[in-house]
Amino acid sequence: MAVATRFGSSLPAPLRTPGARTALVFAVALALPFVGHNGGFTNFLADAGAFVLLALGLNIVVGFAGLLDLGYAAFFAIGSYAFALLASPQVNVHWAIWPQGGIHVPFWVLLFVASGIAAVFGILLGAPTLRLRGDYLAIVTLGFGEIVPQTFLNLSQWTGGPNGIGSLDQPTIGSYKFGFDPLPYYFMVLGLVALTVWLANNLRASRLGRAWMAIREDELAAAHMGINTTTTKLAAFAIGASFSGLAGCALASKLQLVSTEQFQFQVSVFILAMLVLGGMGNIPGVIVGSLVLSALERFILPQATNFLHGLGFASIDLSNSRFLIYGVILVMMMLFRPEGLIPSGQRKAELHAAEDDTTVAGHEQELYTEAIR
Amino acid sequence: MALLEVENLVARYGRITALDGIALTVEQGEIVTLIGANGAGKTTTLRTISGLVRPAAGTIRFDGRDISKLAPNDIVRAGISHSPEGRHVFPRMTVRENLELGAYTRTAKSEIAEDTEQVLGIFPRLRERYEQKAGTMSGGEQQMLAIARAMMSRPRLLLLDEPSLGLSPILVQTIFGVIRDINARGTTVLLIEQNARQALAVAARGYVLEVGRIAHSGAAAELSASEAVRAAYLGGAA
Ligand SMILES: Nc1ncnc2c1ncn2[C@@H]1O[C@H](COP(=O)(O)OP(=O)(O)O)[C@@H](O)[C@H]1O
Numbered sequence: 001m002a003v004a005t006r007f008g009s010s011l012p013a014p015l016r017t018p019g020a021r022t023a024l025v026f027a028v029a030l031a032l033p034f035v036g037h038n039g040g041f042t043n044f045l046a047d048a049g050a051f052v053l054l055a056l057g058l059n060i061v062v063g064f065a066g067l068l069d070l071g072y073a074a075f076f077a078i079g080s081y082a083f084a085l086l087a088s089p090q091v092n093v094h095w096a097i098w099p100q101g102g103i104h105v106p107f108w109v110l111l112f113v114a115s116g117i118a119a120v121f122g123i124l125l126g127a128p129t130l131r132l133r134g135d136y137l138a139i140v141t142l143g144f145g146e147i148v149p150q151t152f153l154n155l156s157q158w159t160g161g162p163n164g165i166g167s168l169d170q171p172t173i174g175s176y177k178f179g180f181d182p183l184p185y186y187f188m189v190l191g192l193v194a195l196t197v198w199l200a201n202n203l204r205a206s207r208l209g210r211a212w213m214a215i216r217e218d219e220l221a222a223a224h225m226g227i228n229t230t231t232t233k234l235a236a237f238a239i240g241a242s243f244s245g246l247a248g249c250a251l252a253s254k255l256q257l258v259s260t261e262q263f264q265f266q267v268s269v270f271i272l273a274m275l276v277l278g279g280m281g282n283i284p285g286v287i288v289g290s291l292v293l294s295a296l297e298r299f300i301l302p303q304a305t306n307f308l309h310g311l312g313f314a315s316i317d318l319s320n321s322r323f324l325i326y327g328v329i330l331v332m333m334m335l336f337r338p339e340g341l342i343p344s345g346q347r348k349a350e351l352h353a354a355e356d357d358t359t360v361a362g363h364e365q366e367l368y369t370e371a372i373r
Numbered sequence: 374m375a376l377l378e379v380e381n382l383v384a385r386y387g388r389i390t391a392l393d394g395i396a397l398t399v400e401q402g403e404i405v406t407l408i409g410a411n412g413a414g415k416t417t418t419l420r421t422i423s424g425l426v427r428p429a430a431g432t433i434r435f436d437g438r439d440i441s442k443l444a445p446n447d448i449v450r451a452g453i454s455h456s457p458e459g460r461h462v463f464p465r466m467t468v469r470e471n472l473e474l475g476a477y478t479r480t481a482k483s484e485i486a487e488d489t490e491q492v493l494g495i496f497p498r499l500r501e502r503y504e505q506k507a508g509t510m511s512g513g514e515q516q517m518l519a520i521a522r523a524m525m526s527r528p529r530l531l532l533l534d535e536p537s538l539g540l541s542p543i544l545v546q547t548i549f550g551v552i553r554d555i556n557a558r559g560t561t562v563l564l565i566e567q568n569a570r571q572a573l574a575v576a577a578r579g580y581v582l583e584v585g586r587i588a589h590s591g592a593a594a595e596l597s598a599s600e601a602v603r604a605a606y607l608g609g610a611a
């Protein structure tokens with residue numbers, strides 16, 4: 001947090017505390033849709049906010065606990081489908097009490113139910129990976145990321161298969177219906193972001209958070225400390241997955257549709273790239289990385305493509321090569337700034353540990369000479 | 374009743390039998406050493422006691438209670454702390470954070486603060502390095518931290534796996550001095566060493582492990598005097 005402190009001391013007095021800065025950021029976020037003044041921009045803000053939720057969730061697993069998960073979109077899919085099945089005309093069961101057919105659990109209840117279901121699957125899919133580390137863990141999670149959407153595709157009598165599930169219920173507050181205007185969805189997402197930021201911050205500072213960091217640094221040593229590595233890792237999978245349940249409800253209700261295409265492998269990579277870009281383990285970093293990539297996807301690449309078309313390169317469409325571009329960004333980050341744009345102090349130390357080896361040798365020497373004296 | 378009683382302990386890694394029915398006891402207040410060549414099964418013995426390796430057969434009783442089926446975290450709570458071979462400090466955490474994790478199983482803040490003071494008293498070097506990242510410290514300092522961290526769970530039995538490995542002769546003296554000091558303050562110690570001469574000098578009793586079996590055992594002075602032990606572990610007949 002040295003960066004934040006240094007940064008903080010150059011600010012005007014009222015903004016020196018992290019709380020004040022957070023409040024300012026949220027005030028700006030609340031005002032943004034009115035500055036942009038168009039539905040397209042607000043729509044973008046709502047989607048980008050939901051991806052911030054996803055990035056914060058994956059950050060618990062990868063950034064805090066150090067468990068490389070390449071299939072995080074699986075939990076996003078589970079949260080979204082849980083919402084879709086329980087808030088649409090899709091499933092007709094004899095015990096259903098809703099006259100219009102299907103199941104229609106109220107949105108605000110489903111928010112908890114869907115994140116609970118995602119959390120349970122976090123545990124179920126996390127359990128078989130507990131003994132795996134590094135590459136092996138990555139490969140198995142990659143497999144789950146493929147299996148889950150495929151399963152939803154195949155269970156077509158419930159999920160509508162390739163058509164997905166449509167006519168999803170919209171959130172309501174009293175008699176107010178969210179409808180098709182992105183603005184209320186954006187405010188809801190902003191509220192959820194505030195909630196998850198608060199949760200992630202408290203978790204990081206908690207006993208559980210310290211156990212995650214210990215496992216990330218050295219799992220064997222963590223076990224020696226009396227940390228139950230099994231439950232600690234499962235807690236990371238469960239809590240990380242639960243955030244994606246929130247994002248699933250928000251996006252699915254806004255889009256009125258879920259379908260398996262929304263949860264392809266690329267989505268997992270996209271979210272992971274947000275962490276790498278912003279700085280794994282660092283909450284402001286993850287948010288910034290997430291917003292930058294969402295903006296790149298929605299505005300910067302199409303704009304740049306238009307620009308190139310204007311220059312006469314009519315055959316180039318950068319949006320089609322966006323994964324190439326993300327790949328290049330990842331490689332560049334790894335080469336030049338592996339700790340991300342806004343690093344956590346600890347990550348930075350980890351990634352530059354090699355450079356410190358010379359100092360270790362120096363200390364050893366010093367200690368020996370001191371001991372001899 | 375001994376504090377630790379191990380009977381007929383068998384441990385396997387797949388088809389390799391690392392421990393082939395060993396027995397040992399550690400009395401309350403003792404320093405006991407387990408010596409032996411590389412690959413004899415010393416580390417496996419400690420890992421089995423602390424629950425990181427499941428025994429294939431045998432019993433491990435701590436304070437009269439069978440702990441052979443407990444999870445590692447419950448064994449730490451029961452009062453056994455294990456400082457692993459190769460130190461395994463958390464390299465990107467500070468000395469303070471490492472010590473805090475050592476006290477992970479405990480909640481009483483004032484007791485933890487007391488114990489922190491005590492280990493910093495034993496290892497003044499760690500007080501100087503309190504806010505330094507463990508990975509940037511020397512091997513000797515890291516070893517001190519590994520022992521200090523293990524003490525932070527306030528163990529009744531401390532398991533030390535080759536604490537002198539890779540240290541300069543002077544630091545080896547420091548470390549063995551500290552082991553005596555910790556023992557004098559009331560912690561029972563089971564010490565694993567390849568440095569048999571030093572280990573037998575601090576320990577009251579010793580066991581010699583040869584490919585998964587106890588080959589010799591007895592009072593440290595007896596073992597030091599024994600021809601067979603001298604020939605194999607103390608650099609030949611003197
Ligand atoms: N994780 C492991 N997997 C397979 N074999 C192992 C493992 N750890 C140790 N062994 C084997 O068990 C035997 C005892 O090893 P160990 O307990 O580490 O001995 P020591 O600590 O005395 O050097 C050796 O033959 C070693 O090769």
Ligand SMILES: [Mg+2]
Pocket residue numbers: 415416417458
């Ligand atoms: Mg060993």
